[in-house]
Structure formats: C-alpha cells, structure tokens
Amino acid sequence: xxxxxxxxxxxxxxxxxxxxxxxxxxxxxxxxxxxxxxxxxxxxxxxxxxxxxxxxxxxxxxxxxxxxxxxxxxxxxxxxxxxxxxxxxxxxxxxxxxxxxxxxxxxxxxxxxxxxxxxxxxxxxxxxxxxxxxxxxxxxxxxxxxxxx
Amino acid sequence: xxxxxxxxxxxxxxxxxxxxxxxxxxxxxxxxxxxxxxxxxxxxxxxxxxxxxxxxxxxxxxxxxxxxxxxxxxxxxxxxxxxxxxxxxxxxxxxxxxxxxxxxxxxxxxxxxxxxxxxxxxxxxxxxxxxxxxxxxxxxxxxxxxxxxxxxxxxxxxxxxxxxxxxxxxxxxxxxxxxxxxxxxxxxxxxxxxxxxxxxxxxxxxxxxxxxxxxxxxxxxxxxxxxxxxxxxxxxxxxxxxxxxxxxxxxxxxxxxxxxxxxxxxxxxxxxxxxxxxxxxxxxxxxxxxxxxxxxxxxxxxxxxxxxxxxxxxxxxxxxxxxxxxxxxxxxxxxxxxxxxxxxxxxxxxxxxxxxxxxxxxxxxxxxxxxxxxxxxxxxxxxxxxxxxxxxxxxxxxxxxxxxxxxxxxxxxxxxxxxxxxxxxxxxxx
Numbered sequence: 001x002x003x004x005x006x007x008x009x010x011x012x013x014x015x016x017x018x019x020x021x022x023x024x025x026x027x028x029x030x031x032x033x034x035x036x037x038x039x040x041x042x043x044x045x046x047x048x049x050x051x052x053x054x055x056x057x058x059x060x061x062x063x064x065x066x067x068x069x070x071x072x073x074x075x076x077x078x079x080x081x082x083x084x085x086x087x088x089x090x091x092x093x094x095x096x097x098x099x100x101x102x103x104x105x106x107x108x109x110x111x112x113x114x115x116x117x118x119x120x121x122x123x124x125x126x127x128x129x130x131x132x133x134x135x136x137x138x139x140x141x142x143x144x145x146x147x148x149x
Numbered sequence: 150x151x152x153x154x155x156x157x158x159x160x161x162x163x164x165x166x167x168x169x170x171x172x173x174x175x176x177x178x179x180x181x182x183x184x185x186x187x188x189x190x191x192x193x194x195x196x197x198x199x200x201x202x203x204x205x206x207x208x209x210x211x212x213x214x215x216x217x218x219x220x221x222x223x224x225x226x227x228x229x230x231x232x233x234x235x236x237x238x239x240x241x242x243x244x245x246x247x248x249x250x251x252x253x254x255x256x257x258x259x260x261x262x263x264x265x266x267x268x269x270x271x272x273x274x275x276x277x278x279x280x281x282x283x284x285x286x287x288x289x290x291x292x293x294x295x296x297x298x299x300x301x302x303x304x305x306x307x308x309x310x311x312x313x314x315x316x317x318x319x320x321x322x323x324x325x326x327x328x329x330x331x332x333x334x335x336x337x338x339x340x341x342x343x344x345x346x347x348x349x350x351x352x353x354x355x356x357x358x359x360x361x362x363x364x365x366x367x368x369x370x371x372x373x374x375x376x377x378x379x380x381x382x383x384x385x386x387x388x389x390x391x392x393x394x395x396x397x398x399x400x401x402x403x404x405x406x407x408x409x410x411x412x413x414x415x416x417x418x419x420x421x422x423x424x425x426x427x428x429x430x431x432x433x434x435x436x437x438x439x440x441x442x443x444x445x446x447x448x449x450x451x452x453x454x455x456x457x458x459x460x461x462x463x464x465x466x467x468x469x470x471x472x473x474x475x476x477x478x479x480x481x482x483x484x485x486x487x488x489x490x491x492x493x494x495x496x497x498x499x500x501x502x503x504x505x506x507x508x509x510x511x512x513x514x515x516x517x518x519x520x521x522x523x524x525x526x527x528x529x530x531x532x533x534x535x536x537x538x539x540x541x542x543x544x545x546x547x548x549x550x551x552x553x554x555x556x557x558x559x560x561x562x563x564x565x566x567x568x569x570x571x572x573x574x575x576x577x578x579x
Contacts, residue, residue, distance in 0.1 A: 029221030030171040046224060073172070119170030130170055 026080035031073045031120035040067035044074070051102050053084075059104075060089050075120040075127055081105060081140035083127050088114035092129060094140045108142050174215055175222045181208055182231060189238050195246045198239060205235055277325045277364060280318060284371065287315045291380060312380055316388075319375060323392050326368050362420050365400070369427040376434040383442045387509050390435050397428050436515060443510070446501045452493065460516040464523055471527045475534045490535050494528065 034042035040054035053072055054064035072086045082095040082102060091109050095102040110131065121128040126144050129136040137145040185205055192198045209232060212219060219228040226234070294308045374380075376389070404421050440458045447454045454470055457463040474493070478486035510516035 029218055030175055033172060119172055121171045 024080075025078050026076050027078045027122050028076045029122055031075040031122075033071060033073050036067050036070045036072070038068045040064065040070075042072060042074075056084060056093060059093075060086075060091065073118060073120055075122060077122075077127050077140065078125065079140060083120060083129075083138065085110075085115065085118045085120065085129065087116070087118065089118065090114050092118075092138060105140060106142070108138055110136060110143075171218055171222075175219065178208075178212055178215070178219055179223075182235060185235060186238065189235075189242045192242060192246070195243065195250055198243050198246055202239060205232070205239065274361070274364065277322060280322045280325060281367065281371075284315070284318050284322060287311060287318060288371075288374075288380075291315060292378075312382070315375070315380060316385055319371060320388075320392060322368055322371070323396060326365055326396075362424065365424055366420075366427060369396075369424065369431050373427075373431050373434055376431075376438055386435060386439050386442065387513065390432075390439070390513050393428070393431050393435055397432070400424065400428060436513075439506075439509065439513070439515060443502070443506050446506070447497065450492075450497050450501075452497065460510070460520050463510075463516060464520040467524050468527045471531050475531055478534055487535060490531060494532075498528070 028047070032044050032046070034044055036042050036053050040052050040057070041050055042053055043050045053070065054067045056072075057067040057070060058064040070086060072084055075083050077083065080096065082097075083092055084095065085092045090111050090113070091107045093104055094106040094108065096105045097103075110129065115129075115131045117130075117132040119130040121130065123137065126137040126139050129138055134146060136143050185201060185208070188201045188204070189198065192201060212228070216228045219231075221227075223231055291308060291311045294311065372389070372393070404425065437458055440463070443463070444454070444456055452470070455462075455466045457466045474486075474489060478490075507516070507521065511518065511521065
C-alpha cells in the first residue's frame with residue numbers, strides 16, 4: 001500500500017513538472033511548393049525541413065516510381081498539422097512530427113478523379129484547399145466546409 | 150436575361166479572384182518586384198525611371214490588400230521593407246540618371262561651345278592677319294623714315310606720328326590675341342576637364358588650323374622688335390610692361406591647359422615652352438629698357454655711375470655714389486659740395502627720378518620699397534653731412550642779405566635827406 005502511495009506521489013509530481021506553452025500558433029502564412037529530387041527527397045529552405053515523399057506517392061498512386069520530380073504542396077495549420085497535396089492526388093494527407101519523422105495523422109478524400117490544380121491557403125481556423133473547381137475548408141479532422149467556386 | 154448573365158459573370162469572376170492561391174499571389178508579387186528591379190537596372194533615362202516609379206506605385210496600391218500575407222511570406226523582409234528597398238534603388242538610379250543627364254547636357258553644351266569657339270577664332274584670326282599686315286607696312290615705313298629722321302625735321306615729326314600709330318597697332322593686336330586666348334579660356338578651357346578625347350582633338354585641330362601658337366609667337370616677337378629697335382617713347386614703357394603682364398597672365402592659364410591637351414604631342418608641347426621662354430624674354434627686354442632709361446638720365450646730367458640693370462644694382466650703385474660724395478665733401482670746398490649735393494638732389498633726383506621713374510620702378514616690382522628706403526636713408530645721411538644746407542638755402546640767405554643791404558642803404562639815404570632839409574630850414578626861417 002505504501003509502495004502504491006509512493007508511486008502515485010511520484011506520478012503526480014512528474015505530471016506537475018511538465019510545462020505547457022500556450023497559446024501557440026504553428027501556422028505558416030502560405031503553402032510551400034517543393035519538387036522532389038531523384039531519390040524522392042524534398043527540401044524546404046525557409047522552415048529548414050526535408051523529408052522523403054516516396055511513401056506518400058506509393059500510398060496515393062500505388063507505386064513510388066513517379067516520385068522523382070514530383071511537385072508537392074505543403075502547409076502547416078495553427079495546431080501544427082502538416083497538409084500535403086499534389087496534382088492528381090485524390091486525397092489531402094495530414095501529418096504530425098514524431099521522433100524525427102512525419103507521421104500520417106489522416107487522409108481527407110477530396111476527389112475521385114484526382115485534383116487538377118490543387119493549392120492551399122492559410123485561413124484563420126482552417127486550411128483552404130483550392131482545386132480549380134471547388135474550394136474546401138479543411139482541418140486536421142477533415143472537410144469543414146465545401147464551397148463552389 | 151442579359152442582366153442575369155452579367156450578374157453571373159461578375160459573381161463568377163469575383164469567385165475566381167477570391168479563389169486565387171496565396172502562393173500564386175506571393176509568387177506574382179515576387180516576380181513583379183524582381184521585374185521592377187530589372188527595369189530599374191536597365192533604365193537609361195529619367196523618363197524610363199519615372200515610368201517604373203508609376204508601376205511601383207500601382208503595385209503598392211494593388212498589393213496593399215495582401216500586406217498581411219506578404220509581410221509574413223516575404224521573410225526575412227516584409228512588405229514595407231521590400232518596397233523601401235525598391236524605392237531606394239529607384240532613387241539612387243534617378244540620382245545617377247540625373248547626373249548622367251546633366252553630364253550629357255554639359256557635353257552637348259561643350260560641343261556647341263567648341264563650334265562657336267571655332268567660328269570666333271576664325272573671325273578673330275582673320276582680323277589679326279589684317280592687323281599684322283598693317284603692322285609690317287608701318288614698321289617698314291618707320292625704318293625707312295628713321296634713316297632720314299636726323300636730317301629733316303619733317304621726317305622726324307613723321308617718325309613720331311608713325312611710331313605712335315605702330316604702338317596703337319601693336320596694342321590692338323595684343324588685344325586681339327588676348328581676345329582669342331580669352332575666348333578659349335573663359336569658355337572652353339574652364340570646361341576642359343569635362344571634354345572628351347574627341348572634343349580635345351577638335352580644340353587641337355582649331356588651334357592648329359588657325360596657327361594660333363604661331364600667331365602668339367609672332368606677336369611676342371613683334372613686341373620684342375619694337376623694344377629692340379627703340380620704336381617707342383620712354384613714357385610708353387610702362388604701358389608695354391602692363392601689356393606684357395596681362396598677356397603673360399592669360400597665357401599662364403591658357404598654356405597650362407594646352408599642356409594638358411597636348412599631353413601626347415611632344416612637338417606641340419615644345420612650342421608651348423618656347424612661348425613661355427619668349428614671354429620671359431619680352432619681359433626682360435622691357436625691364437632692361439626701363440633700366441637703360443634710368444641709366445641715361447644720370448649720364449645726361451654728367452653723373453658718372455656704374456651701369457645698373459636691376460633693383461639691387463641700382464640700390465648699391467647709388468649708395469656707393471652717395472657715400473663717395475659724403476666722403477669727398479669732407480675734403481672739398483664748402484660751396485662746391487653744396488653745389489654738387491643740390492644739383493644731384495634737386496635737378497636729378499627730385500625732378501627726374503622721384504617724380505617720373507621711381508613710381509614706375511615700384512609699380513612694376515623693379516625696385517622694392519625696402520631698396521627705396523635704403524636709398525632715401527643714404528640721401529638723408531648726405532643731407533646731414535651737408536649740415537642741412539642746400540643751394541636753395543644759400544639763395545634764401547642771399548636774398549635776405551640783399552634785402553637787408555637795400556633797407557639799410559635806403560634808411561641812410563632818408564636820414565641824410567632829412568638832415569639836409571633841417572639845415573636848409575634853419576638857414577631860411579619863414
């Protein structure tokens with residue numbers, strides 16, 4: 001019983017010592033557009049980030065061969081989620097940083113035929129996706145609102 | 150139906166505008182800024198830069214709505230900084246273009262000046278050539294008459310008139326050449342630094358085609374001949390001296406500019422140095438003539454002095470002479486030494502030297518104030534040695550004595566007359 005009590009105190013103290021900084025805003029003012037090199041790596045200068053898009057291309061198209069030279073559009077929302085899309089993608093992918101990797105946190109289905117000319121805009125509480133036909137207000141949880149252009 | 154279509158189009162196009170990607174907006178903005186930068190760099194006139202300025206203002210107005218987005222997207226700059234940079238660049242370009250434009254104007258002005266100068270010089274040199282012809286004719290006439298001048302009074306008078314005319318003509322030519330030099334100096338030579346190589350070549354060509362340097366040499370030479378041949382009256386010497394000074398001053402400015410222009414032409418440079426030398430010869434000749442005139446005054450009064458041809462010579466020769474006179478006065482007869490002193494001071498020094506030549510010598514820097522003071526001191530020393538006497542004093546004393554004798558003789562005569570009158574009255578009482 002004493003041991004249990006001691007463990008509980010340690011847990012509570014540890015919980016008290018974690019610091020939370022808020023409010024926080026991770027939003028980027030605008031999307032960035034990056035082209036993958038032959039190995040499927042993309043580089044972002046301003047935010048100093050690089051990652052490989054081969055797994056994403058494979059997830060979207062079923063193979064990663066076409067990753068080289070592929071142009072992807074990336075934006076980060078207020079909550080720190082990354083939104084990625086590319087031409088002819090049917091979905092918008094959301095990611096979070098974890099252990100030095102980008103880990104998919106969701107997939108938002110947009111078009112059955114693929115988006116012709118996608119683009120992200122940063123808006124107050126959501127990411128606006130332009131497709132050339134329709135606009136979508138997105139959050140990390142999915143489509144907030146659909147609008148016709 | 151039509152109205153509906155218009156409304157639909159407006160809504161549709163507004164929708165399209167709204168649907169523009171921020172990324173696209175940013176890229177467009179960056180491209181426009183880049184393009185404006187390039188336009189500023191490539192603009193080569195003020196009007197082009199003014200057009201860029203209008204474009205910048207227009208971009209400012211159009212992009213104002215996206216300022217917040219651009220502020221963040223243009224990191225590390227922001228919207229305001231981006232335009233500040235562009236404006237600064239534009240202002241610098243405008244300043245440079247203004248300077249270039251001003252320089253271009255100056256070049257155009259310089260070119261038109263050269264053209265005008267060439268025309269002026271051609272006119273002036275033609276007139277100068279006529280004057281030189283007259284000059285030569287007059288000179289030959291004077292030389293012809295001079296041979297007979299001693300024999301006839303008529304020839305002598307004629308010589309005097311012609312010599313005066315020649316002097317006027319020479320001065321006129323001096324003024325003409327000075328005019329040409331002035332024309333160069335006051336117009337183009339002040340701007341010589343701004344002249345291009347082509348402009349300088351034009352100036353050289355003008356100088357050469359008008360034989361300007363030859364004319365200057367001829368003129369100096371003619372002036373020297375007049376001095377050498379004694380074709381002047383002594384009173385004119387100072388006028389010649391003034392003329393020489395003025396000419397030399399002009400030449401100094403003109404000549405130094407010419408040396409710059411002729412930097413690569415050794416032969417022409419040699420000509421310029423030759424003129425420098427001739428000018429100093431001209432000056433020396435006038436100075437020697439002035440000193441010769443002063444020498445001749447003493448000789449004409451039978452005062453034996455060593456020859457002098459400079460201020461320091463003049464000073465030492467006179468001081469030596471006066472010292473000798475002071476020394477000899479101690480052993481010679483009183484009246485003789487007073488006579489000598491009066492003759493020198495009153496007839497020669499005061500009438501001829503102090504009044505006529507001393508101002509000329511001082512004005513033209515041939516004698517310094519200090520040298521004059523030294524001579525005056527020596528004269529005072531001589532006066533002291535004479536006990537302050539001079540012929541004037543002797544004359545004054547003489548007149549006083551004469552008046553005293555006459556008064557004495559007169560009073561005695563009156564007294565005698567009165568006495569005779571009283572004796573006669575005593576003998577014949579009324």
